[in-house]
Amino acid sequence: RVASVAGSMPREALAFDNGKGGFSADGREYVITSHAGNVTPLPWINVLANPGYGCIVTESGGGYTWRENAHEYRLTPWYNDPVSDVAGEAFYLRDEENGHYWSPSPLPARGTGSWTTRHGFGYSTFEHVEDGIHSEQRVYLALDASVKFIVLRLRNLSGRARRLSATGYVQWVLGDLPAKTAMHVTTELDARSGALFARNPYHTEFGDWVPFFDVDEPERTLTGDRLEFIGRNGSLAEPAAMACTRLSGRVGAGVDPCGAIQIPFELQDGQSRRIIFRLGAARSEDEASALVQQMRRTGTAHDAYNATRDRWNTLLGAIQIDTPDKSLDALVNGWLLYQVIGCRLWARSGYYQSGGAIGFRDQLQDCMALVHAAPSMLRSQLLLCASRQFREGDVQHWWHPPAGRGVRTRCSDDYLWLPLATSRYVACSGDSAVLDETESFLDGRALNSDEESYYDLPLRGHERASLYEHCVRAIQRGLHFGVHGLPLMGSGDWNDGMNEVGAQGRGESVWLGFFLHRVLIDFIPLARARGDEVFALRCEEEARTLRENLEEHAWDGAWYRRAYFDDGTPLGSASGTECRIDSIAQSWSVLSGAAPTGRAQLAIDALLANLVRPDANLVQLLDPPFDGAGHDPGYIRGYVPGVRENGGQYTHAAIWAAMACAESGRTGDAWRLLDMINPLRHGMTPEAVDVYKAEPYVVAADVYAVEPHTGRGGWTWYTGSAGWLYRLIVESLLGIRREGSHHLRVAPRLPPSWPGFRFSYRFGSTLYRIEVTATDDAEPSAAGHLIELIDDGVEHAIAIAAGRT
Secondary structure: OOOEOOOOOOOOOOOOOOOOOEEOOOOOEEEEEEOOOOOOOOOOEEEEEEOOEEEEEEOOOOEEEEEOOOOOOEOOOOOOOOOOOOOOEEEEEEEOOOOOEEOOOOOOOOOOOOEEEEEEOOEEEEEEEEOOEEEEEEEEEOOOOOEEEEEEEEEEOOOOOEEEEEEEEEEOOOEOOHHHHHHHOEEEEOOOOOOEEEEOOOOOOOOOOEEEEEEOOOOOEEEEEHHHHHOOOOEOOEOHHHHOOOOOOOOOOOOOEEEEEEEEEEEOOOOEEEEEEEEEEEOOHHHHHHHHHHHOOOOHHHHHHHHHHHHHHHHHOOEEEEOOOHHHHHHHHHHHHHHHHHHHHHHOOOOOOOOOOEEHHHHHHHHHOOOOOOHHHHHHHHHHHHOOEEOOOOEEEEEEOOOOEEEEEOEOOHHHHHHHHHHHHHHHHOOHHHHHOEEEEEEOOOOOOOOOEEEEOOEEEEEEEEHHHHHHHHHHHHOOEOOOOOEEOEOOOOOOOOOOOOOOOOOEEHHHHHHHHHHHHHHHHHHHHOOOHHHHHHHHHHHHHHHHHHHHHOEOOOOEOOEEOOOOOEEOOOOOOOOOEEHHHHHHHHHOOOOOHHHHHHHHHHHHHHHEEOOOOEEOOEEOOOOOOOOOOOHHHHOOOOEOOEOOEEHHHHHHHHHHHHHOOOHHHHHHHHHHHOHHHHOOOHHHHHHHOOOOOOOEEEEOOOOOOOOOEEEEOOOOHHHHHHHHHHHHHOOEEEEOOOEEEEOOOOOOOOOEEEEEEEEOOEEEEEEEEEEOOOOOOOOOEEEEOOOOOOOEEEEEEEEOO
């Protein structure tokens, strides 16, 4: 694998030249130039997705494609091989006069010279010149159909006429793994469109679906036989088909299935040509045939590309900031929300996890970041999650669409995210009508006493209730406490890896106590506005009791404990040998509003002193890591000490730490932690990239804290950290908060060196341009400045003087 860099963002925009990659001038593309002399430490990818269809694209041209569910119905295989970056999709160009062939992307068949990869919002392009032939391969999705376009633009710069061919190849999966599905997949030519169809009639949920591979070129040859294309013991780097003049035309059953199409053509000197490959899927043969013919219409591919870019410009343009820190601008003005919407909500897949499922708590948290850009997505997610709640108030921890197979667990925090996210949505949008929307409950058997979880397809029950009632039932489910008056841990709270702390049903969670307090306090206004004074008073009383119990039983002397094991042994105590301090208990003592100011400040002091590693630019989740010396907390101990949840930086929690610093008035500490978390800070130099290894333009779920891997990023793209980082920057620090249907509050917490910043805010069809000037003359105010939003189609300019905090 190869990669070095070209096209860094100009220094006046963002001083960024790391020897591996850099931004385009507007920050909307990340540009990588690959050649044999340089390598990226890991695949740097782009995630292209619509609801129900998507693909991963690496900087070398690898990746995979799926329909509906990235785990259950992959069109092409997912390999998760970051060393060789193998793929089940490949494209080739060949000189028909001498047989020389190469790929228009860096892999699989490397030619000579360099390739330029551009990852943008909704597309990736690869540019290359080989033997006088300039190629551009652009990959993107149709906006309103399950079709992936691979558009080859070729230009002859060689000074003479050329005879060439272009070949596209896909390995069919039509399920989860090729080893399980290959024997069932058949291929055929559609009599109406001439496209190459594939089917897996034995798939329990997608058996009627028809994927297709198509090129609208009259002179073409094809095959559905993978053995013919690759050859025995062959590879996509040197496929047997590239030594043959044509493909056989073999399709049908009983072969290792693939789709390969080859198009011969001529190019005069200076002449250009475009060839469009289409990979898609439809629910039936008739629908597939019609879709193929629709996508072949002149201008359809061009229009699809423009529609994709327009959609992303609209989604990502709700807030655009202009600050003295251009790395923050690049993240906020595109890449963070692109990661949230494209990867977390629509794709539900990254390079390192081909998940496909919807997590109850996971996607709710993602959508909570969308109150400015796409509040309707949060609204839809609230109702979707309400429909995955059992009558008893608990929920599916995760489930696979479309059928809804998933797991029922004893996890103790999942269901509480529904009332928290609902409270945020109503407070930020003013849309209280959503509380009256009704959804049915699920019917499923209760967990047996010896079960931590089970996987099943629950039934839809006949009982329906309003979203408000779903939230009430979730809160009531959470009001179960142990001997210390703290919420029961169950099979894990937010940290699933602590699944043995309360396995016997008696363990208690301090973090969950703080979190539940926040849920109760935020839900009280909803209950009162609805006239449910009885439940509002109950929430108040439960919150008051919880505060008392947290202060009596959760304080360890210098910080808050994390939990209590089933036998009453404290976790997160200075007297312990492992996990003496855990980050999220300290952060949420502030974020919950439950801790007295004095103790909350001491808790943050302890977090900063014990868990922040300035030498490695990371914030540990806990310390010391679990290593078998104490009680068994669960599968978290299966991670290497210092990796992921087991004492590494779990970025989700690191962001909460920065939020807590901001909320408690420690503005300098909040900005210092943000600087450590900012992924672009881990990719400013070639040396930094070689340590961090991961893509610097999106957030990584974790950063390792153990030698020889200290500072290495892990699990990029598919992490809930992206949404929380967006909220940290936009809301906690820049102070841009939505209040109700027609108000915006601006209460910034700025670094001393900043003279101020500018931002634009789109409200309906109206643009507000707001300039914030930091001044020592103005008194710092937590209330900030309230702006009334009017959607009158007229551009508004507003100047604000903000005191330094």
